[in-house]
Amino acid sequence: MVKINDNFLKLPGSYLFSEVARRIAAYNAAHPEAEIIKLSIGDVTRPLVPAVTQAMHAAVDEMGTAEGFHGYGPEQGYEFLRQAIAQGDYASRGVDIQPNEIFVSDGAKSDCGNIGDIFGTDNIVAICDPVYPVYVDTNAMAGRAGEYQEELGRWSRLIYMPCVEANGFAPEPIRERADIIYICSPNNPTGAVMSREKLKAWVDYANANGSVILFDSAYEAFVASEDVPHTIFEIEGARTCAIEFRSFSKTAGFTGNRCAYTVVPMELERGGAKLNTLWNRRQCTKFNGVPYVVQRGAAAVYTPEGRAQIMANIGYYRENARIIREGLSAAGLTCFGGVDAPYIWLKTPDGVGSWDFFDQVLNRANVATTPGAGFGPSGESYIRLTAFGEAQATRTAVERVRNMFR
Amino acid sequence: MVKINDNFLKLPGSYLFSEVARRIAAYNAAHPEAEIIKLSIGDVTRPLVPAVTQAMHAAVDEMGTAEGFHGYGPEQGYEFLRQAIAQGDYASRGVDIQPNEIFVSDGAKSDCGNIGDIFGTDNIVAICDPVYPVYVDTNAMAGRAGEYQEELGRWSRLIYMPCVEANGFAPEPIRERADIIYICSPNNPTGAVMSREKLKAWVDYANANGSVILFDSAYEAFVASEDVPHTIFEIEGARTCAIEFRSFSKTAGFTGNRCAYTVVPMELERGGAKLNTLWNRRQCTKFNGVPYVVQRGAAAVYTPEGRAQIMANIGYYRENARIIREGLSAAGLTCFGGVDAPYIWLKTPDGVGSWDFFDQVLNRANVATTPGAGFGPSGESYIRLTAFGEAQATRTAVERVRNMFR
Numbered sequence: 165m166v167k168i169n170d171n172f173l174k175l176p177g178s179y180l181f182s183e184v185a186r187r188i189a190a191y192n193a194a195h196p197e198a199e200i201i202k203l204s205i206g207d208v209t210r211p212l213v214p215a216v217t218q219a220m221h222a223a224v225d226e227m228g229t230a231e232g233f234h235g236y237g238p239e240q241g242y243e244f245l246r247q248a249i250a251q252g253d254y255a256s257r258g259v260d261i262q263p264n265e266i267f268v269s270d271g272a273k274s275d276c277g278n279i280g281d282i283f284g285t286d287n288i289v290a291i292c293d294p295v296y297p298v299y300v301d302t303n304a305m306a307g308r309a310g311e312y313q314e315e316l317g318r319w320s321r322l323i324y325m326p327c328v329e330a331n332g333f334a335p336e337p338i339r340e341r342a343d344i345i346y347i348c349s350p351n352n353p354t355g356a357v358m359s360r361e362k363l364k365a366w367v368d369y370a371n372a373n374g375s376v377i378l379f380d381s382a383y384e385a386f387v388a389s390e391d392v393p394h395t396i397f398e399i400e401g402a403r404t405c406a407i408e409f410r411s412f413s414k415t416a417g418f419t420g421n422r423c424a425y426t427v428v429p430m431e432l433e434r435g436g437a438k439l440n441t442l443w444n445r446r447q448c449t450k451f452n453g454v455p456y457v458v459q460r461g462a463a464a465v466y467t468p469e470g471r472a473q474i475m476a477n478i479g480y481y482r483e484n485a486r487i488i489r490e491g492l493s494a495a496g497l498t499c500f501g502g503v504d505a506p507y508i509w510l511k512t513p514d515g516v517g518s519w520d521f522f523d524q525v526l527n528r529a530n531v532a533t534t535p536g537a538g539f540g541p542s543g544e545s546y547i548r549l550t551a552f553g554e555a556q557a558t559r560t561a562v563e564r565v566r567n568m569f570r
Numbered sequence: 571m572v573k574i575n576d577n578f579l580k581l582p583g584s585y586l587f588s589e590v591a592r593r594i595a596a597y598n599a600a601h602p603e604a605e606i607i608k609l610s611i612g613d614v615t616r617p618l619v620p621a622v623t624q625a626m627h628a629a630v631d632e633m634g635t636a637e638g639f640h641g642y643g644p645e646q647g648y649e650f651l652r653q654a655i656a657q658g659d660y661a662s663r664g665v666d667i668q669p670n671e672i673f674v675s676d677g678a679k680s681d682c683g684n685i686g687d688i689f690g691t692d693n694i695v696a697i698c699d700p701v702y703p704v705y706v707d708t709n710a711m712a713g714r715a716g717e718y719q720e721e722l723g724r725w726s727r728l729i730y731m732p733c734v735e736a737n738g739f740a741p742e743p744i745r746e747r748a749d750i751i752y753i754c755s756p757n758n759p760t761g762a763v764m765s766r767e768k769l770k771a772w773v774d775y776a777n778a779n780g781s782v783i784l785f786d787s788a789y790e791a792f793v794a795s796e797d798v799p800h801t802i803f804e805i806e807g808a809r810t811c812a813i814e815f816r817s818f819s820k821t822a823g824f825t826g827n828r829c830a831y832t833v834v835p836m837e838l839e840r841g842g843a844k845l846n847t848l849w850n851r852r853q854c855t856k857f858n859g860v861p862y863v864v865q866r867g868a869a870a871v872y873t874p875e876g877r878a879q880i881m882a883n884i885g886y887y888r889e890n891a892r893i894i895r896e897g898l899s900a901a902g903l904t905c906f907g908g909v910d911a912p913y914i915w916l917k918t919p920d921g922v923g924s925w926d927f928f929d930q931v932l933n934r935a936n937v938a939t940t941p942g943a944g945f946g947p948s949g950e951s952y953i954r955l956t957a958f959g960e961a962q963a964t965r966t967a968v969e970r971v972r973n974m975f976r
Contacts, residue, residue, distance in 0.1 A: 165780030166692035166749040168841045172848050207641035217634040220863065221627060227624040227826065234826040235613035270676050270828075270858070275857035282712060284573035301855045305687060343572040374571030420633065420640040420862045422676075435574045442578050449707045450683035452676070455864055456826045457626065 171307045176314070179219055180538030187523065188532050195530075197274065201561040203488070203549040204532040206352070208417045210477045213469035216416060216461045223460035234456040234507045239448045241268025241425065243465065245459045249425060252466035253410065259397045265429050265440060267447055268454050268462075271410040272382045272424040276346075277302035278450070279378060279407065279426070282442040283344060290323035290342035292335060294353055294539030294546075296380070317541055326542045327354055333500060333509065334358050337369035343378055345369075349392075350383040353539045354509040355501015357392045363399050370405035377406040382424075385415040385478050386485075387504045395427075403429040407439065414506065416465045416474045423454055423462045437515040481506050484558045485551035491562035492549075495569045506551040509536070513569075515545050529564035577713045582720070584703065586944030592634035593929070601936075607967040609894070609955040610938040612758070614823045616883045621876035622822060622867045624905050640862040645854045647674025647831065654830060656870040659816065666749065671835050671846060673853055674860050674868075678788045678817040682752075683708035684856070685784060685813065685832070688848040689750060696729035696748035698741060700759055700945030700952075702786070705752045714750075720762045732948045733760055734867040738904060740764050743775035749776075750782055754791040755798075759945045759954040760915040761907015763798045769805050769916055776811035780840065783812040788830075791821040791884050792891075793910045801833075809835040813845065820912065822871045822880045826947045829860055829868045887912050890964045897968035898955075901975045914955040915942070919975070921951050928953055933942035935970035 171290045189491060192200065212220075226232030240246070246263035254261035269275050276298055285307045291299050300319065303309045310321030318324060325335035325344050333356035334349070347366060349358040358366075370377050379396040387394050395410075396402045408427040412418035428440040454462075489502040492510060502508035510533075512521040518535035525531050526549070536546030551558070590610060598606065618626075632638030646652070652669035660667035675681050682704055691713045697705050706725065709715045716727030724730060729748050731741035739762035740755070753772060755764040764772075776783050785802040793800050801816075804810045814833040818824035834846040860868075870876045895908040897914060908914040916939075918927040924941035931937050931953070942952030957964070 166782045166840045167716050168843050168845070169688050169690050169692055170841075172688060172851060173843060175851065177856070200571065209636075209639070211635050211639040212633045217630050220630045220633075224618075224623050224630065227618045227626075228620065230615075233617040233823075234614070235615065235823075236825045260707060273858045282575050284575050287573055298855060305761075305852070305855065364782045376572045417639075417641075419642045419858075421859045422858065434572045435576075437574050437579060439574070441765065444931065445578060445581065446711070448584070449704060449711065450680055452679045452825075452828065455828045455861060458861055472603060483788055492843060 169305065171305050174312050175301060175304055176312055180297070180534070184522075184532065184534060187279070187491045187526065191526055198530045200526070200530045200532055201553070201557045203553060203558070203561050204533040204534045205550055205552055207419050208414060208552050209554060210417055210480060212417055212461070213420065213470065213473035213477065215464045215467055215473050219450050219464035220457050227457065237453040237456055237459070239451055240444065241266065241454060242456070242459050245463045248463045254395065254397065257398065259395055261397060261427055261429070265427050266457065267426045267428065269426060269447075269451065270422045270454055271426050272380060272409045272413070273298055274426060275409050275426045276378065276380060278446065279443070280306045280308070281446050281450070282439060287343035287523055288321070288323060288341060290325055290338060290345045292327045292346065292348065292351070293324040293541060294327060294467040294536060294543035295346070296348055296352050297539070321431040324540070327351070327356065328542055329500070332356060334362055336362065337365050341373055342375055344378060346380065348380040350386055350505035351501070351507070352383065353507055353534070353536065353543065354507070355505035355507035357387065357389070357504045359391055360393050360399065363393060363396060367396070367399045367401045367405055371401050372492040375405065376432070376434065376439070378409070379406050380409045382409065382411040383414055383505050384410060384558040385474070386482065386506055388482070389504050392504050397429070403431045405432065407432070412462050412465065416462070418462070421458055421461060423458050424539060434487070460487060480555065482552045484553060484555060487558055488549050488551060488562055491566060497569070502551065508549040508551070510547050510549055512545045512547065518544055518547055525565060525568070528568050529561070531561045531565055575711065577711050580718050581710055582708060582718055586703070586908070586940070590928070590938065590940060593932065597932055604936045606932070606936045606938055607959070607963045608938040608969050609959060609964070610940045611956055611958055613825050614820060614958050615837050615960060616823055616886060618827065618867070619876065619879035619883065621873055621879050622868045624888050625870035626819055626863050626867040629863040630727050633862065643859040643862055643865070645859050645871055646850065646859055647672065647860060648862070648865050651869045654869045654872040660801065660803065663800055663804065664695055665801055667803060667833055667835070671833050673832045673834065673849060674865065675830050675832060675853075675857065676828045676860055678786060678815045678819070679704055681815050681830060681832045682784065682786060684852065685849070686712045686714070687847060687852050687856070693749035694727070694729060694747060696731055696744060696751045698733045698752065698754065698757070699730040699947060700733060700942060701752070702754060702758050703945070713930040715837055730946070733757070733762065734948055735906070738762060742768065748781055749778055750784060752784045752786065756787070756911035757907070757913070758789065759913055759940070759942065759949065761911035761913035763793065763795070763910045763913070765797055766799050766805065768800055769802060773802070773805045773807045773811055777807050781811065782838070782840065782845070783817070786815045788815065788817040789820055789911050790816060792888065792912055794888070795910050798910050803833070803835070809837045811838065813838070818871065822868070823883060826867070827867060829864050878946035886961065887957045890959060890961060893964055894955050894957060894968055897972060901972040903975070908957065911956040914957070916953050916955055918951045918953065925948055926951055931971060931974070933969070934974050937967045937971055
């Protein structure tokens with residue numbers, strides 16, 4: 165009799181987004197005339213830029229000819245894209261990352277989950293609280309999280325690092341030993357960023373303890389502040405302790421186009437093995453590369469036209485973030501994030517619970533948000549607002565929420 | 571200190587294809603004038619058909635507009651594609667598979683590997699010998715294969731089912747208990763197929779033992795014989811014991827376009843859990859769907875024009891297979907496969923070793939092949955030839971090999 169992976173049975177339902185959808189639908193049914201604006205979506209809304217669609221059209225044409233056809237590509241990604249990434253995202257910032265340290269993939273979500281394959285199941289994992297659920301669930305599936313404690317909303321074997329107002333929503337290195345540490349900066353859901361100094365402390369911690377930092381910078385394109393690193397490899401010592409996950413999803417609107425990459429430096433060794441070699445073997449065995457057409461689209465992001473066009477879109481979302489942040493702050497609400505990130509982390513007034521405030525805003529302003537408690541216990545009394553909507557709708561939503569407090 | 575997954579260190583190097591490439595390169599260097607024809611490639615060479623490129627162009631255009639833009643799609647695939655698959659690959663053959671039993675993915679290789687996530691690591695796995703290396707390596711990575719025994723070229727905990735001339739290269743159910751059984755039909759590398767009768771015996775075995783059959787039919791489009799099933803779900807009882815992997819790679823030339831799907835029937839339960847639910851959770855957590863543009867291309871395969879166009883390509887490869895099979899048989903060589911599959915499994919004359927015959931054919935006919943021994947011990951004294959080349963080159967290659975035996 166086949167044995168299933170029992171760890172799957174320990175997973176609680178993915179309650180957050182389904183419950184948000186259920187409450188919106190219920191409100192809609194009761195108030196069919198209401199025009200609900202969603203500041204809850206974590207997906208981009210601007211179309212692909214012309215440089216990208218032109219490159220994809222050209223690649224589709226190639227694929228339709230005998231001379232231009234591309235079959236299996238390298239599992240690690242085409243050299244033209246790995247080179248463009250090495251140059252455009254690293255060398256241009258004075259960071260030396262070689263193409264053979266870059267693994268092109270179908271998504272940062274896939275890689276953040278799949279990277280677990282190369283690590284033993286007995287490692288101690290540290291995550292932020294609140295947190296992007298994929299880090300938790302993939303470790304739970306692999307058996308690293310222990311048992312789920314319903315009453316606490318926590319797993320028994322994970323180390324939770326509270327991200328709260330007092331630490332700027334960016335934890336300092338912990339006292340306990342953690343083998344694998346997930347850091348997401350700019351952060352989903354809080355919109356906070358790790359300063360150079362704090363990130364250096366984590367790099368030092370990891371090198372001292374033989375830990376590995378899994379650095380998720382899917383929202384890197386939103387970094388605007390001078391003192392915020394764009395890549396962990398700007399930090400001295402990171403090449404011996406960090407793996408970086410990057411994505412074209414938010415940078416270039418690729419959520420429906422599926423392209424990302426993971427950087428595993430050659431110096432990163434544990435247990436006598438190069439992690440680059442292990443990840444390469446994992447990818448060659450369980451992955452077969454990203455579509456040629458998509459890789460051509462991604463490479464176009466690094467052309468001067470592509471760069472200008474995607475930055476215009478990022479600017480559009482940034483302006484939304486500013487409108488939300490400034491508009492709600494002016495109404496007396498306390499907002500975090502939204503400067504170097506597309507997410508605004510709003511403190512509920514008078515410590516009202518996340519879900520209660522979610523309901524208030526939905527009922528009184530007809531604006532959908534995401535309750536912070538859904539991302540972890542320390543998210544209680546916060547809600548997440550996103551800057552990915554349409555500009556006019558975003559203005560209207562902010563105006564409506566402001567009116568709640570007049 | 572982080573612990574790596576030690577199972578990775580047990581994996582022997584992936585010797586086969588690198589050694590083939592090395593020998594070809596060495597011969598080329600010594601004989602720069604030689605025009606080597608590769609009957610070794612397992613990749614398609616015909617371009618994408620017009621119905622597919624037209625659909626992809628239209629989808630790229632959509633993605634470039636605010637109204638037509640698609641962000642995150644359903645992790646399981648768009649309904650339009652799941653419907654088209656359910657209708658085109660199943661209902662059309664009288665097989666009832668519902669769209670919610672179909673999971674669209676980026677490749678059968680990915681799915682064949684990732685499916686292991688939902689099973690415990692203590693299951694006993696049975697594979698064919700010779701075999702597609704992904705089944706072995708992914709189980710070795712997960713710790714299900716035991717230790718690698720260098721001298722035998724085998725893993726200690728896997729059950730190897732010899733596929734030899736006596737059983738038509740398709741094993742009967744075994745006496746031992748196997749929890750997970752990989753069956754690939756049409757087979758890579760032997761080109762053999764499982765008859766309805768033999769497949770029924772396996773389905774009965776699996777249902778009697780609570781096993782799960784992982785049925786890889788990536789080469790289904792090549793099935794021509796009446797008595798060969800196109801899907802395992804043509805077999806009574808399969809819905810309670812089988813998962814099927816299908817791909818657009820060989821069907822529609824998508825090796826560089828990356829689209830496949832996996833069918834997990836609703837009735838398939840083990841340990842009180844629906845495997846459909848487990849796989850859905852796995853995919854939602856560690857995968858984010860296939861590019862919209864690619865899914866539109868895949869859906870075009872099911873239109874009347876798309877169907878006619880891809881079948882013309884399959885016909886082209888089939889004709890290559892016929893030329894290889896008949897040409898070499900007429901020269902007194904013994905060939906298997908190549909009727910319902912793009913692979914011809916050639917028995918070496920006088921029991922010569924795979925690698926020796928590979929060298930002979932390379933040196934004397936300037937034709938590259940793949941030594942059968944590379945796929946497992948029972949592949950010794952066979953070589954694999956593929957029908958994916960250009961028609962004229964394939965004819966020339968066959969002529970050259972024939973001349974070796976004149």
